[in-house]
Amino acid sequence: MRIWYRVIYGDTDCGGVMYYGNYLRLFEIGRTELLRAAGITYRQIEEERGLILPVVEVQVRYKAPARYDDLLALETRLSEVRPHRVRFDYRVASEEGRTLATGYTVHAPVNRQGRLTRFPQDLLVCLEKLCR
DSSP states (O other): OOOEEOOOGGGGGSSSSSSSSSSHHHHHHHHHHHHHHOOOOOHHHIIIOBOOOOOOEEEEEEOOOOOOTTTEEEEEEEEEHHHHEEEEEEEETTTSSOOOEEEEEEOOBBTTTBBBBBOOOHHHHHHHHHHO
16 A cells, blocks of 8 residues: 655754654554555554554664655555564655665554453454455
């Protein structure tokens, strides 16, 4: 899935480029919108299912800087679904298509007590459909 994001002044550091940590925020925007497009929201997962999906692993490779007012393409896909984890892959590109950053996040479902749990079967099936 692809969505667009315009770099705001608050995203940048004193060098005029997007602060490196803000790419993780872009990843979050991408995965939230991918799930929403599939009819799943984090609110439903948390409130109705009692699950939290913390990031347990993250990787980012920076290739070129994004700057204030750049229009970025955020590409997100679900690349792995298992009963105890999911992996999202990301690509951040310039408006012209140049890759600026790539990465992934891995999430594990935990209950309200912070214990690792399995995805409910119906949610697992829905996530697996996104992975294809």
